[in-house]
Amino acid sequence: MALSRRSRPKHSMLVQQLLALVQEIRDRGETCLPSERELGEQFGVSRVTVRNALAELEEQGQIYRVQGKGAFVSTEKFHQPLSSLTSFTQDMDSQGMVSGARILALETIPAPRMVAKLLRISEDSQVLLLRRLRSINAEPIAIENCYLPSHLGQVLQSHFRQDSSLYALLQKHCGITPVWAEQSFEVGSLFPWEQNLFGEKAPPYAMCTTRLTFDQNDNPIEYVESKYRADRYAYHVRMEAQHAYGEYRP
Numbered sequence: 005m006a007l008s009r010r011s012r013p014k015h016s017m018l019v020q021q022l023l024a025l026v027q028e029i030r031d032r033g034e035t036c037l038p039s040e041r042e043l044g045e046q047f048g049v050s051r052v053t054v055r056n057a058l059a060e061l062e063e064q065g066q067i068y069r070v071q072g073k074g075a076f077v078s079t080e081k082f083h084q085p086l087s088s089l090t091s092f093t094q095d096m097d098s099q100g101m102v103s104g105a106r107i108l109a110l111e112t113i114p115a116p117r118m119v120a121k122l123l124r125i126s127e128d129s130q131v132l133l134l135r136r137l138r139s140i141n142a143e144p145i146a147i148e149n150c151y152l153p154s155h156l157g158q159v160l161q162s163h164f165r166q167d168s169s170l171y172a173l174l175q176k177h178c179g180i181t182p183v184w185a186e187q188s189f190e191v192g193s194l195f196p197w198e199q200n201l202f203g204e205k206a207p208p209y210a211m212c213t214t215r216l217t218f219d220q221n222d223n224p225i226e227y228v229e230s231k232y233r234a235d236r237y238a239y240h241v242r243m244e245a246q247h248a249y250g251e252y253r254p
């Protein structure tokens with residue numbers, strides 16, 4: 005979008021005004037933006053200026069436009085930074101959100117073969133399964149199936165509460181600090197019971213992640229399979245180039 009020097013301040017100001025309007029619309033639980041003509045009248049600018057500002061908001065992911073129907077506010081997404089190991093509670097605290105959890109299961113089960121291998125325990129061992137429905141500002145957002153070595157069972161049974169942070173509890177009551185992890189991501193579908201937990205507005209697919217977390221002694225301490233609502237969750241990573249880009253081949 006090429007803007008003349010003269011129109012730049014007007015454009016930036018309109019972008020800010022539209023961002024505030026987008027937030028107001030979100031707060032009202034609505035999605036539809038007024039038409040370009042109405043926005044032009046409201047902010048005293050031309051339709052071209054409105055169109056350029058809307059294009060910028062679209063680039064930022066704040067709105068999306070549907071041909072013949074108008075502009076709509078995008079659903080706000082929650083962000084998980086990927087550059088450091090954090091807990092769900094920490095991620096939400098840092099964004100000013102209230103994290104919550106409903107414990108769906110906390111039980112000792114025979115270790116599934118793959119889990120035993122990853123946690124480096126024998127195949128006939130038991131593991132602790134902690135299944136939680138995680139929420140953000142009371143909205144269900146993720147289902148986590150967390151497998152932990154069974155010796156942590158007693159501590160969890162006696163100290164763990166619905167909204168407890170697992171990582172904070174491991175550190176405080178078990179002397180275990182989650183230090184690093186390997187995490188993978190892929191798109192997958194939801195089982196009907198999972199879809200029910202997320203509610204009818206949730207799409208039937210999810211961002212599926214696995215995380216294998218290690219403590220300060222490089223011992224695996226949890227293996228987690230999670231499903232995050234794909235329409236509400238986004239991941240963020242900062243990248244830095246390590247190498248030159250080679251020769252330019254025209």
Ligand code: GLP
Nearest residue numbers: 091092093169170171172215228
């Ligand atoms: C994230 C990770 C899980 C981890 C959890 C701990 O959600 N994907 O692997 O178990 O954080 O979060 P909290 O300490 O809030 O319970």
